[in-house]
Amino acid sequence: MSAFLQTILTPDFVFTVIRVMTPILFAALSCMVFTKGGIDSIGIEGIMLICSMTGPVFSYLTQSAIGGVIGAIVTGILLAFLFGYVTLQLKAVEILAGIALNTMASGLTIFVIYYVAGEKGSTQSLFSPVVPNIEIPVLSSIPILGDILSGHNILTYLAIILTFVLAYVFYSTPLGLRIRSVGENAQAAASVGINVMKYKYITLAIAGTLAGLGGAFMSMGYVSFFSKEMIAGRGFIGMAAEAMGMGNPFGIFLASGLFGIADSLAVRLQLLNFPTQLIQTIPYMITIIAISIYSYKRSKREKKL
Amino acid sequence: MKKRILTVLLAGAMAISMLAGCGSGSAETTDGTTAEGALSAVFVVTGQLGDKSFNDSANAGITKMAETLGCTTKVIEIGRDQTKWQPTFEDLAEEGAYDLIITNGSNAGELVLSIADMYPEQKFVLFDMEMEGDHPNVYAISYEQNEASYLAGVLAAMVTESDMEFANADKKIGFVGGDEHPIITDFLVGYIEGAKSVDPDIKVYVSYIGSWDDTAKGKEMAIAQYNQGVDIIFPAAEQAGLGCVEAAVEMGKYIIGVDSDQAMLFDGVSEEKANAILTSVLKEVGNSLVRAASMEMEGTLPWGTFESLGLAENGVGLADNTYYQANVPDDIKAAVEAAREEVSSGAVTVTSALHADDATSQAIIDSVAP
Numbered sequence: 001m002s003a004f005l006q007t008i009l010t011p012d013f014v015f016t017v018i019r020v021m022t023p024i025l026f027a028a029l030s031c032m033v034f035t036k037g038g039i040d041s042i043g044i045e046g047i048m049l050i051c052s053m054t055g056p057v058f059s060y061l062t063q064s065a066i067g068g069v070i071g072a073i074v075t076g077i078l079l080a081f082l083f084g085y086v087t088l089q090l091k092a093v094e095i096l097a098g099i100a101l102n103t104m105a106s107g108l109t110i111f112v113i114y115y116v117a118g119e120k121g122s123t124q125s126l127f128s129p130v131v132p133n134i135e136i137p138v139l140s141s142i143p144i145l146g147d148i149l150s151g152h153n154i155l156t157y158l159a160i161i162l163t164f165v166l167a168y169v170f171y172s173t174p175l176g177l178r179i180r181s182v183g184e185n186a187q188a189a190a191s192v193g194i195n196v197m198k199y200k201y202i203t204l205a206i207a208g209t210l211a212g213l214g215g216a217f218m219s220m221g222y223v224s225f226f227s228k229e230m231i232a233g234r235g236f237i238g239m240a241a242e243a244m245g246m247g248n249p250f251g252i253f254l255a256s257g258l259f260g261i262a263d264s265l266a267v268r269l270q271l272l273n274f275p276t277q278l279i280q281t282i283p284y285m286i287t288i289i290a291i292s293i294y295s296y297k298r299s300k301r302e303k304k305l
Numbered sequence: 306m307k308k309r310i311l312t313v314l315l316a317g318a319m320a321i322s323m324l325a326g327c328g329s330g331s332a333e334t335t336d337g338t339t340a341e342g343a344l345s346a347v348f349v350v351t352g353q354l355g356d357k358s359f360n361d362s363a364n365a366g367i368t369k370m371a372e373t374l375g376c377t378t379k380v381i382e383i384g385r386d387q388t389k390w391q392p393t394f395e396d397l398a399e400e401g402a403y404d405l406i407i408t409n410g411s412n413a414g415e416l417v418l419s420i421a422d423m424y425p426e427q428k429f430v431l432f433d434m435e436m437e438g439d440h441p442n443v444y445a446i447s448y449e450q451n452e453a454s455y456l457a458g459v460l461a462a463m464v465t466e467s468d469m470e471f472a473n474a475d476k477k478i479g480f481v482g483g484d485e486h487p488i489i490t491d492f493l494v495g496y497i498e499g500a501k502s503v504d505p506d507i508k509v510y511v512s513y514i515g516s517w518d519d520t521a522k523g524k525e526m527a528i529a530q531y532n533q534g535v536d537i538i539f540p541a542a543e544q545a546g547l548g549c550v551e552a553a554v555e556m557g558k559y560i561i562g563v564d565s566d567q568a569m570l571f572d573g574v575s576e577e578k579a580n581a582i583l584t585s586v587l588k589e590v591g592n593s594l595v596r597a598a599s600m601e602m603e604g605t606l607p608w609g610t611f612e613s614l615g616l617a618e619n620g621v622g623l624a625d626n627t628y629y630q631a632n633v634p635d636d637i638k639a640a641v642e643a644a645r646e647e648v649s650s651g652a653v654t655v656t657s658a659l660h661a662d663d664a665t666s667q668a669i670i671d672s673v674a675p
Contacts (some may be wrong), residue, residue, distance in 0.1 A: 001487065009480035016525065016529075018529070020525065023521070036640065075656060083443045114353075114355060118355060119355065119357055120353065120355055121356070121357065121543075121544050121547075122357055122520075122544060122547055124547060124570065124571070124574070124575075124578075125570060125571070125574050126574070127575070128572055218521060222520075222521045222524065223520050223521055223524055223547070223551045224549055224551060225520075225547070227518065227520045227544045227545075227547055228518060228544060229519075229544075230518060230519065230520050230544075232516055232518055232519035232522070234519070263522075263525075266524070267512070267522070267525045267526055267529050268529055270511075270512045270513065270526075270529075271510055271512065271529055271530065271533055271675070273674055273675075276512075276513050277485070280513070
């Protein structure tokens with residue numbers, strides 16, 4: 001037990017949690033925006049995967065990390081628009097369009113990297129600049145706190161900042177109010193003169209940007225190259241985190257943190273000779289437990305209404 | 306329009322390269338005086354070339370068969386769509402234009418065995434497969450990855466106890482697997498036995514990523530092990546293992562590659578990654594195919610059986626490249642060479658997780674648990 005506590009009660013462990021939760025936070029924030037705008041977010045996994053491929057590719061082509069991140073964001077927006085066009089204008093079923101997007105992403109990414117890098121597994125043979133980690137001046141010199149909070153990737157800090165920005169936008173600006181009203185009841189919004197399509201596409205652009213950043217973090221921050229299927233379910237975990245956080249940016253932040261803890265714990269416990277099979281189920285058990293609690297609370301709240 | 310020109314150019318280039326291939330092939334057989342011994346072989350790629358792994362290694366072997374043995378060879382890529390595999394193999398067997406049909410047994414083994422039974426006149430060679438049952442016209446090759454892993458274990462144990470730049474005082478080495486799987490356990494058991502042959506008290510940290518693709522999680526696994534004082538890790542986890550390489554570079558540690566000569570993949574791209582990969586454990590698919598072809602020409606290939614090729618037959622090995630030569634101290638190279646001799650000659654037998662029972666493998670893993 002003491003070995004267990006020694007493993008998790010370290011600044012290093014908390015640092016790891018923040019790194020692990022970053023892509024989940026981006027995914028969850030993206031899902032939150034989709035959901036607030038009344039659009040299904042099941043395509044998030046595929047959008048993130050394609051963005052995690054275009055990031056290093058554009059970074060390689062422009063030889064600049066900013067070029068790569070912009071490439072990933074633009075890809076994210078275009079894919080979200082594509083999803084929006086197919087579901088909003090052509091009236092395709094959202095779930096089916098999302099699944100199609102996810103399936104397409106697996107094959108398309110491999111096709112493109114083979115064309116660009118001559119390899120089918122990864123872009124490791126391309127020299128693509130990455131987004132750096134940064135030490136925060138004053139903070140890094142504070143004992144423990146500095147070890148935990150300083151030295152993360154720029155995109156990690158961006159994810160945290162964006163949590164606050166989105167909270168402000170959605171609850172304190174007319175734009176946020178209109179997106180939410182379009183999402184909750186498009187006809188009612190239209191009746192008071194809101195251009196529904198315009199706000200749907202603004203929603204898609206914001207959600208696509210966040211998914212693009214999440215993808216870029218995976219291949220330009222977490223590791224320095226794209227490899228096939230590298231999102232590995234983080235988009236779907238993001239959907240669960242969004243549900244668990246009840247659509248509230250800060251709730252989502254905490255939920256992402258919980259998944260970060262579960263994942264980091266799974267990594268550490270293996271080294272303490274806990275049975276591997278059991279440990280690998282931890283993140284999923286937490287998902288099920290958390291969603292059960294969430295659903296229970298929601299059903300109780302709905303009964304009250 | 307541009308695209309169309311490109312397409313035409315590419316098609317032209319492909320046609321020319323194919324003609325060139327035919328030209329040299331037929332020239333060998335017509336000019337060669339011992340044409341009656343030469344074979345014709347077709348390599349059916351289940352998937353595509355360019356995987357920097359098995360298929361490319363096999364393709365290199367096919368090229369070598371044409372160059373050194375004078376075989377007439379052809380390579381057909383049939384993609385991943387399994388519905389197209391059966392007709393291709395049936396057509397080739399029906400046609401009977403090639404002496405040997407060669408393919409990857411771990412992908413298409415079952416299918417090929419059923420077709421082989423229908424066409425007893427056609428001979429098939431399946432690599433990376435342990436064949437069961439009675440198939441007199443099939444020859445299968447499997448690879449003893451435990452023997453090459455044994456050498457990797459010797460190297461890792463020597464490195465962690467050396468005064469190399471990134472080696473620390475702890476006698477700890479690491480292993481990261483994609484998932485618990487018999488072949489991965491085979492890698493692990495060989496690795497542990499090699500390490501124990503150097504130092505019986507060595508500790509081996511073992512983690513499983515639970516995925517073959519999750520590079521980021523692979524990196525986390527490696528970081529966690531390196532933080533425990535491990536200074537060299539052997540990841541057997543396909544793409545996910547690339548994350549371990551990344552962790553090694555960032556933390557200033559060592560890594561042993563797998564499946565392909567990974568250091569050479571980074572040659573000229575990232576010197577620091579290439580330098581972190583001391584060597585790689587290889588299955589020499591190409592060598593084994595050349596061996597099979599030359600045995601067939603001598604009439605000694607044991608049809609109807611499978612052979613496990615280890616270090617003695619050059620079926621597996623450690624990558625020896627410029628980075629290995631530059632980064633690994635001479636005494637470690639000598640120790641690895643000595644171990645290779647011992648295993649090849651049969652003086653040392655490496656346990657195989659594929660043939661031993663689970664309890665034996667588990668006991669070996671537990672014996673070095675930290």
